[in-house]
Amino acid sequence: MDKSGQKSLLRAFTVASLVYASQAHSSGLYLYEIATEDTGLAGAGQAARAQDASTLMTNPAGMTRLPDNMITGGIQALYGDTPYRLDDDAGYQGKSPGNTIGWFPGASLFYHHRLTDDLSAGIGLYGNYGLGLDFGEWAGDRLIKKSTLVGMTLSPALAWKINPRLSWGVGLGINYGYLSLTRNVGGQDEKATDHDWALNFRTGLLFDITDKTRVGLNYTSKTEYHFSIDGKARFPQLPNVEYTLPLSAQINTPDQLMLSLVHDFNPQWSVMGDLGWQNWSQYGGNQIYVSGDAIDRDNRLKDTWHTALGVQFRPDDRWRLNTGVAYDSSFYQNQNDASMTMPSGQAWRFGVGAQYQVTSSSNVGAAFEYLKMDSSGVASPLLKGTYHNPDIYFFSMNYSYTF
Template sequence: MKTRILLCTGLLAASCAHASALYFYETGTEDTALAGAGQAARAQDASTIMTNPAGMTRLPDHMVTGGLQVMDGSIDYQLNNGAQKSPGDVMKTFPNASAFYSQKVTDNLYAGMGLYGNYGLGIDYGNWAGDRLIKKSTMVAMTLSPSLAYKLNDRLSIGASANVNYGYLSLTRDVNDEDHQQHDHDWAMSYRLGLLMQLTDQTRAGITWNSQADYHFNINGKARLPGGNYDLPISAQVRAPQQIMLSVVHDFTPQWSVMGDLGWQDWSQFGAPQVTVNGQHLDNRSRMKDTWHGAVGVQYRPTNQWRLNAGVAFDSSPYRSQSDVAMTLPTGDEWRFGTGAQYQITPASNIGVAVEYLHMQSSHVKSPSVFAGSYDNPHLWFASVNYSYQF
């Protein structure tokens, strides 16, 4: 599954009507240690509400899972024109947290609630040559996810979530040598359906479908740049595309388990609001293409108290060409490498830590041409701690 949404603030002028935050599946849970591998089939704690709600049927009568996470890295933008001041590293440290609760209602019916943030990124271009276009931009979003799961029989369960998403966007730029901030917020609904299958005593598979979610932010104003006036769209839209994830987990022995994912996101259907440049409307729907995700992971249990995790994942680029990307979406092919460990404190509680490194493909920005440049080897890292308690 791709890990990004386009945050369309109308910041990019001549060839792009999108700015962005990233859409992550790292939310401070054990999935981070596995680079997301097996996420739709693993169902080892209450965070399965986010990855496959049908997995609640594998959990104890009551379970709480929570996580804390920090994200940082380097996303360095250098202008082609060496006479201009480049932004440099635009990445800011970004904290995150999540909480999940699952409960058995009847022998076959389970209910749960998740609160998490997997949309969000803060970027800071600072005092650079294009600070009249953008200096800072922050998108944060939280999702409240009431969920139900039903066990059809010992080998088949279904689940569903209705996701209430709240998004907040702020944009700061230089207006007459003073920082000027605009901000807005919006609510959006999305839905998740999940299926969990116990194929054999050692193998289970899960499949999850997530619907498209749309935000609308009102960002007003004009940017006066060399070459003309750039009229930002009054209604800036963020669309997280529909996506499908298939996962498999196989327990070779009581100590060793392997898992994998195959995912798809519908980026080719992503629409673009229009930006007016000197009275001409621009639309860039053809820039995006569908994306694919693959991951493999392993769990090793050396003792009853310890569970060790490791995983690697690949996501293809949403761009048709890395030579013409959006200035505020410096992404491409992505590789993830994660590891971590869980410790069983008591029979009812466990704690875990996870770290992950994410490397993004280098990319080039063509427009606005006056600020053309490149992102070379951008990367992110995540560090998290999670805790689960059953009762």
């Protein structure tokens, strides 16, 4: 192969390598689901509902509505059905990876304590960002075979009841991120890892418009992880040449704003809704360096919008029955120019769940949510393919105790 051919192949490889490093959110999903009652409502009313200690995350101002001491915890299993198929298997001399996600666990734990009549404090530990991808033995395993991003947040928070109708809260996010990448290097699996710490914050207001209607507004700042992983690759077309691509990328979650409303029609029925925004476009132009050289690329991301509607029915003092539906727009400018490590698009969520009051001081709940996303295409010249109708399923259980 002449030098011009080698350069063309290198350019193609560079484009393909960026499928896991070029996007601001590479290898991660930013989720509303954290194994709480919100899952059964598809997140509807999350910044205004304030029925357990997990309000520390969705709107810390809601802690002023809680009992003096409360613990809320939950466990969750996510199953992703995200099959990736190359456009022409034969042309890549290999097979498509099939489903790339499968099962991924999650958990959360929150504690609230009332300091005075008007001041509350809390602390939470949760993970709402990350993803595990397993492409297995496939045509592109020199680029990526497995990738795992795990993000955990420890969050202390305070809430102040300014007056009987208005509360304000603020929380600090101490975030730990871990990234691993496994690739096929010379017929052997090679795993590279990195980790980082990052800080962010959230602040919120909760206002009782009337005795039956309240509105919550919550702002969460961006979180920026800095990971640096070196990758090596060989190509059958160039058996004596090894490319070393030092790849460095920020893997970020954007700042977001969430407005929620809850209206209690009577002691049995409540309706709730959301309107939210996430600032993804700020990350679409992140600069990526390959072998010290800057790679020019267009902003492929845009801001997203979220809306949700939910209903809660309380047939008696022991039961809360929840259901909800939510919609999120896609953060891709072009759904046919997506990241291979981020099968995402506009998404619909459908949730259902129930809470049961076991004793006067404890309740237990279970919830299920189905997330349906648009198909997305990857335009990489080496590994062009499609995620066809990806789905994600959430199964969660939670428990709350007051004392």
